Amino acid sequence: MANLKLTGVQKTYGGSINVLNDINLDIQTGELIVFVGPSGCGKSTLLRMIAGLETITAGEFTIDGQRMNEMPPAQRGIAMVFQSYALYPHMTVRDNMSFALKLAKKTPAEIDAAITKVAETLQLTEYLDRLPKALSGGQRQRVAIGRSIVRDPKVYLFDEPLSNLDAALRVATRIEIAQLKESMPDSTMVYVTHDQVEAMTLATRIVVLANKGIAQVGTPLDLYERPENEFVAQFIGSPAMNLLPGKIVETGDVTTVRVDHGNGVIAANIPSKPDMKGAVVNVGIRPEDMTPVTGDNYAFENIVEISEALGEVTQVYFKRQDVNSSPVIAKLPGIHRDVRGQRMRMSTEPEKIHLFSEGVSLLYR
Template sequence: MAELTLSKVGKRYGTVEVLKDIDLDIATGELIVFVGPSGCGKSTLLRMIAGLERISSGTLDIDGVRMNDVPPAQRGIAMVFQSYALYPHMTVRDNMGFALKIAGKSRAEIDAAVSRAARTLQLQDYLDRLPKALSGGQRQRVAIGRAIVRDPKVYLFDEPLSNLDAALRVATRIEIAQLKEAMPDSTMIYVTHDQVEAMTLADRIVVLADKGIAQAGPPLELYERPVSEFVAQFIGSPSMNLIAGEVAEPGEVTQVRLPEGGGTIAANIPTRPEDKGRPVNVGIRPEDMIPTDGADFAFEGRVEIVEALGEVTQLYFERSKPEYDPVIAKLSGIHRGLRGQSARMTAAPDKVHLFAGGRSLAVR
């Protein structure tokens, strides 16, 4: 449907800079997800693309046409918000077709567009109902259908599932994934704070932080090869463990000494001879922690809390410094009798990350 290019885009409110030098190319048919901590500017960036917020610096192009000063209605964009914003006195059919009616389309054109969208979203049986007769998930589908009938170049979603309960969120997330499969040429940009939505829906995730893009790439690339401690801890739940250490033996496989409750551990990350003795943070995801009785281990500590969830058991270990976040191990299945016990944990060398100065040593 459309290609988007953001070049050095920034946003400023008076003297307060919110976003700076955002460079991003979005290809036709991509589903891009913006994530980041609260206040990072992800919804602001989405609204700038929609034309609801003015771009302070840089340019936004859609299909090679500069959009900075183009009114929202003329950008070929449709937006789905957190709130459904449906007209309570109108049927589903009239809600979905209202924008086309305002645009002066004929009744036949409106009916055809609404019918196509209703089939895509499986709303055929609800077209004559009022919004109050629908579930939350069905109302959100109507809001999406209202966007589809306009046949826009770009779809923008601003946390569309945040008002739904957990079960409906899962069902509607699946429906959005199916919608994207049914509309492979549609370009979509999606803002969420939910990592599961981001990981399961996105072709690429864009992590925003510190006024810019911390990292952008396919979901598993960000999970497996984070470029910074911030991205490593932001992507994944529970967050990646960080344990202070130092390079003991540099080389193609680096040996790291972990003074705080640990021994030594190998990482499949090459380091240079001059890195010997260099302070590093060892990153290990909770699901990659493995119990061990060996002399080489990443962490040894007392299990403070056990979360028995059935399919997994999460162990929270004491740290020698209480201001540190606890070390967490996520073990598959059920493990009993571990609370209060001391245990050693390690990880396979290809699951160990090394960071220095907040940046990954794997990408220097």
């Protein structure tokens, strides 16, 4: 049982270097919250502040209503899994897992029972007397996870736990973590990653961090379908959402826009207020929502510059009319041969369109 609450949390290094500002976040018991964001956005710092490895410059952090700011890490009821596993190299797997229990003055019988149980769950029984250096990367990560489970903490913290594993192992371990979460419905987990797939598949809710603050908090599909701002829209989903400059021509329950380099008008299932008429907006269309059209109403038209056939999809890159911006990308299902050099017109369904005015989605205005 653990509710985590961050109120106005701020982190400043050396009195002047501000990395996080005014973080407000409520984490409920049983949630698996994932922090994502570009490198240097402070996601690991935030996790380390929850762990107690970094001091909180301003604001308050509570677990179950109890102030934690000044509480040493060991008394917060948390356990942490590190990116580099952080196993104690001079101790066997058994000693690694029992270290915290011994420090907590548990009896040998209790320690033994806890380790036997966890080792069985994580299939580590036969490795208990080995040193970490005699284990593979995946096994080491399981020991690191086991080390946190034996302590039976209220809150689990994961700091990019999969990024040192190879691709196949990463998928397997990701699924193991998901199953682990399911087997412990009462534990709260906070997970930091830069990998979108991990975030989308594991999270109950995702916290997107950017510009020293929280860009959006929501369920994975919320962030995908209803991004609050251009940053989240482009950060979630790969390749990133295309943003095409345009103008609102008709307001109401359905907003009609004209894209600068498109033709005719296209409709979006987004309501807008009458005073928005004529406003400059960015029309967001995800690459996977872009479909080739033949009529005169389209959002974008140009020659395909590069095409990447991945088998299940073909990614095509268009050069933009305004020189210095990133290419427009479309993901066409299936295999398309010889699309390179072709002139194509692209558009999408009204419900797949996102509209952003001054960086903020019209959905949230």
